[in-house]
Amino acid sequence: MSFSAIRLEEKQQAFAELREIKTLLAARGWFPGTSGNLSIRTGEFSPEQFAFAITASGKDKSVNTPSDYLLVDQSGQPIETTGLKPSAETLIHCEIYRLTGCGAIFHVHTVFNNLVSELYAERGSVPVDGVELIKAFNIWEEEAHIDIPILPNYAEIPRIAELVEGAIVPRIPGILLRKHGIYAWGANAFEAKRHLEAFEFLFEYAYRWALLKK
Numbered sequence: 001m002s003f004s005a006i007r008l009e010e011k012q013q014a015f016a017e018l019r020e021i022k023t024l025l026a027a028r029g030w031f032p033g034t035s036g037n038l039s040i041r042t043g044e045f046s047p048e049q050f051a052f053a054i055t056a057s058g059k060d061k062s063v064n065t066p067s068d069y070l071l072v073d074q075s076g077q078p079i080e081t082t083g084l085k086p087s088a089e090t091l092i093h094c095e096i097y098r099l100t101g102c103g104a105i106f107h108v109h110t111v112f113n114n115l116v117s118e119l120y121a122e123r124g125s126v127p128v129d130g131v132e133l134i135k136a137f138n139i140w141e142e143e144a145h146i147d148i149p150i151l152p153n154y155a156e157i158p159r160i161a162e163l164v165e166g167a168i169v170p171r172i173p174g175i176l177l178r179k180h181g182i183y184a185w186g187a188n189a190f191e192a193k194r195h196l197e198a199f200e201f202l203f204e205y206a207y208r209w210a211l212l213k214k
């Protein structure tokens with residue numbers, strides 16, 4: 001595949017989808033202080049060569065401007081001439097696309113995802129038992145138990161990216177970074193949003209349940 005094969009309509013569609021989800025999540029306060037990043041895969045792909053549209057680094061994600069997104073390749077390098085810098089966390093997106101074949105990745109910082117990542121940091125994962133919203137991950141067994149993986153929040157993003165492969169649990173479409181935020185993914189934007197919302201519900205539940213049990 002050549003990246004010139006990414007048609008203008010595909011790029012515009014990806015940017016429009018990113019804008020829609022960004023606006024919606026911003027209204028929930030899920031991008032405090034310019035945090036968070038979003039991406040959607042574009043064009044044909046193989047595990048070795050692919051491209052995706054991603055939010056530019058350092059932007060206020062609660063504001064829509066004509067220069068919020070850019071296209072990058074599987075290594076996170078821009079594939080078009082642009083003055084925009086891809087998200088500082090693009091390498092994590094690259095790894096998740098490469099390893100899962102997913103179509104969209106959404107990353108947000110919330111108080112609840114930060115709290116549970118610290119509460120269960122030593123354990124290495126957030127346990128959740130039998131909560132109905134686990135079904136949002138297409139896990140249908142009764143009283144299902146899941147563990148949502150937590151990675152350390154190193155300052156160097158490549159150090160985090162190299163841990164992603166060992167952390168991914170096939171049926172769990174997300175990874176927490178300790179006292180940082182959640183990366184949730186799905187086959188497309190619809191599914192990634194459903195997963196992200198389910199994670200956030202489960203994190204608030206896990207936090208409140210841990211308090212109640214005390």
Ligand SMILES: CSC[C@@H](O)[C@@H](O)C(=O)COP(=O)(O)O
Binds near residue numbers: 035037056088107
């Ligand atoms: C401004 S705090 C958040 C950042 O350090 C980072 O974690 C983040 O999510 C946003 O980075 P960005 O480069 O804008 O994609």
Ligand SMILES: [Zn+2]
Binds near residue numbers: 089107181
């Ligand atoms: Zn972040």
